[in-house]
Amino acid sequence: DGGITQSPKYLFRKEGQNVTLSCEQNLNHDAMYWYRQDPGQGLRLIYYSQIVNDFQKGDIAEGYSVSREKKESFPLTVTSAQKNPTAFYLCASSESSYEQYFGPGTRLTVT
Amino acid sequence: AQSVTQLDSQVPVFEEAPVELRCNYSSSVSVYLFWYVQYPNQGLQLLLKYLSGSTLVKGINGFEAEFNKSQTSFHLRKPSVHISDTAEYFCAVSDKRVSQKLVFGQGTRLTINP
Numbered sequence: 001d002g003g004i005t006q007s008p009k010y011l012f013r014k015e016g017q018n019v020t021l022s023c024e025q026n027l028n029h030d031a032m033y034w035y036r037q038d039p040g041q042g043l044r045l046i047y048y049s050q051i052v053n054d055f056q057k058g059d060i061a062e063g064y065s066v067s068r069e070k071k072e073s074f075p076l077t078v079t080s081a082q083k084n085p086t087a088f089y090l091c092a093s094s095e096s097s098y099e100q101y102f103g104p105g106t107r108l109t110v111t
Numbered sequence: 112a113q114s115v116t117q118l119d120s121q122v123p124v125f126e127e128a129p130v131e132l133r134c135n136y137s138s139s140v141s142v143y144l145f146w147y148v149q150y151p152n153q154g155l156q157l158l159l160k161y162l163s164g165s166t167l168v169k170g171i172n173g174f175e176a177e178f179n180k181s182q183t184s185f186h187l188r189k190p191s192v193h194i195s196d197t198a199e200y201f202c203a204v205s206d207k208r209v210s211q212k213l214v215f216g217q218g219t220r221l222t223i224n225p
Contacts, residue, residue: 004154006154031211040120040217040218041217042115042201042215042216042217042218043155043201043213043215044215045212045213048211048212050211090154090155092154092155094211098143098145098160098162098205098211099145099157099160100211100213101157102147102154102155102156103154104153104154105152105153105154107152
């Protein structure tokens with residue numbers, strides 16, 4: 001089955017800890033994306049990568065970091081510098097065509 | 112830069128009634144337009160897209176949308192809704208020149224009442 005997997009589905013962390021969210025795709029897509037979703041605010045782009053070993057900041061990159069060492073993988077680290085990290089995080093990928101395909105999401109709760 | 116406005120944050124309708132979810136966009140360039148659906152605690156699934164050609168676009172689950180360039184709108188419609196259509200719906204736009212970046216609206220929560 002082709003698709004995007006995100007793990008874990010639920011993640012709990014203490015304030016001040018860094019946490020890494022996993023995103024893997026077997027669609028052979030070049031581009032991958034990370035979004036943050038908060039109630040009533042739609043999706044906001046955190047980082048995106050159009051090719052291995054290259055990535056760009058999105059609209060709300062502060063307090064986050066990413067890497068793209070393999071085509072299939074695009075992990076997101078939520079650092080302790082992110083002031084309000086509790087949210088639903090969605091990973092997506094796309095080919096040179098136009099629509100993005102989304103993973104099931106990771107709900108992060110920081111207390 | 113593009114922006115998307117979904118005019119209703121919540122839309123309640125009765126089962127088997129028609130529904131329209133409204134979306135307006137702002138852009139100085141030609142765009143591609145999308146509607147996605149999100150069921151609770153899940154990712155987004157593409158309902159339909161407008162790239163070019165006919166302004167009436169048909170998607171999955173009986174939904175359709177009409178691109179109106181003069182009014183910069185892309186409203187989503189379904190003639191008869193079902194309980195299973197209860198979900199959040201997102202309109203999104205991308206710049207034709209940089210097609211891989213999507214800008215999303217705030218979402219419309221569609222609730223179907225029996």
